[in-house]
Amino acid sequence: MQISPSILSADFADLAAELDRISNADWAHVDVMDAHFVPNLTLGLPVVESLLRVSPVPLDCHLMIDDPDRWAPAYAEAGAQSVTFHIEAARDPVRLARELRAQGARAAMALKPATPFAPYEQLLPELDMVLVMTVEPGFGGQAFMADQLPKVQQVREAVRRTGGEVWVQVDGEFRPAPSSSAPRPGPTCSSPGPRSTAPTTPPRPSTSCARWPTPARTERAAPQVLPEPICSGRAGAGLCEPGGVRP
Numbered sequence: 001m002q003i004s005p006s007i008l009s010a011d012f013a014d015l016a017a018e019l020d021r022i023s024n025a026d027w028a029h030v031d032v033m034d035a036h037f038v039p040n041l042t043l044g045l046p047v048v049e050s051l052l053r054v055s056p057v058p059l060d061c062h063l064m065i066d067d068p069d070r071w072a073p074a075y076a077e078a079g080a081q082s083v084t085f086h087i088e089a090a091r092d093p094v095r096l097a098r099e100l101r102a103q104g105a106r107a108a109m110a111l112k113p114a115t116p117f118a119p120y121e122q123l124l125p126e127l128d129m130v131l132v133m134t135v136e137p138g139f140g141g142q143a144f145m146a147d148q149l150p151k152v153q154q155v156r157e158a159v160r161r162t163g164g165e166v167w168v169q170v171d172g173e174f175r176p177a178p179s180s181s182a183p184r185p186g187p188t189c190s191s192p193g194p195r196s197t198a199p200t201t202p203p204r205p206s207t208s209c210a211r212w213p214t215p216a217r218t219e220r221a222a223p224q225v226l227p228e229p230i231c232s233g234r235a236g237a238g239l240c241e242p243g244g245v246r247p
Contacts, residue, residue: 002026004060004169008042008140015047016054027060027082029171031140032075034065037089038138045074052079062110062171064137065089069096076103084108084131084169087120097126108169112137117151121158127166130155134172144172 004027010018019028030048035041052059058081063072068085069092075083076099083105090096090109097107108129111117113136124130132152135142152170159166 002167004029006031006140006171012043015051019051019055019057023056025057028055028057030059030061030080032061032063032065033138036066037086038064040138045071045078048075048080049078058082060084062131064110067091072096073099073103076100076105080105082106082108082129084110084129086110086112086137087123088112088115093120093123094126097123101128108167110137110171111151113145113148117154117158121162124158124162124164124166127164129167129169130159131169131171134170137171142172148172 003025005022005025006029007015007018008029008031022028028051030051031042032044032048033040033042034044048059048061059079060082061075061080062084063075064086065071066089068090072083072085073096083100085093085096085100085108087093087109093109097109100107106128107126108131109120109123109127110131110133111120112133117130117132132148132155134145134148148170152168155168159168
């Protein structure tokens with residue numbers, strides 16, 4: 001399992017320090033909102049460019065914006081190691097995903113809770129990750145939507161069928177607990193996002209969770225068989241798991 005704490009709950013007056021506090025996470029999840037695709041406004045490319053200069057971990061940029069075909073490639077060109085666009089806003093997702101990959105980033109597709117996965121299953125060969133939103137995009141602190149778990153399972157099964165090395169990510173207030181409603185039995189872990197009211201000792205991701213190396217942005221990782229733990233997290237953390245490998 002890889003852990004990608006969201007900086008949405010960080011102290012925006014000291015983002016460099018907040019990133020240092022999660023330096024043992026796999027990624028930092030950066031929520032970019034434009035006040036058009038979603039009603040909230042957070043940050044944009046200039047801030048991401050600054051974060052890339054100081055972040056001790058790769059950036060997982062989740063673009064909740066209109067017209068990602070125009071704006072998303074600039075995030076990859078700036079050096080973001082993973083760029084997620086919303087399928088609801090993309091005009092030509094195949095071309096966009098290929099452009100992101102050509103810039104050296106992992107290309108990811110996000111699905112809002114009301115968006116079905118089935119019409120977009122054929123895009124899997126063009127993608128490195130599928131993000132299943134378990135809250136409505138736009139604001140942190142929302143209740144986890146358990147009715148999205150079947151979609152998570154649907155994506156995982158499709159990845160297995162196609163044989164692609166595609167990760168499955170969940171973004172939302174996931175509080176793991178032993179339950180038959182979880183996507184599958186197995187180890188779980190969670191990592192809270194940094195908060196300005198957090199104690200002096202920074203939160204640390206659980207060391208009991210399975211993890212694997214994060215590939216460099218300029219090269220593709222070799223196919224490998226990876227563990228399949230449950231995606232879990234809290235406070236807007238984005239967490240992902242592998243779904244299989246390409247032959």
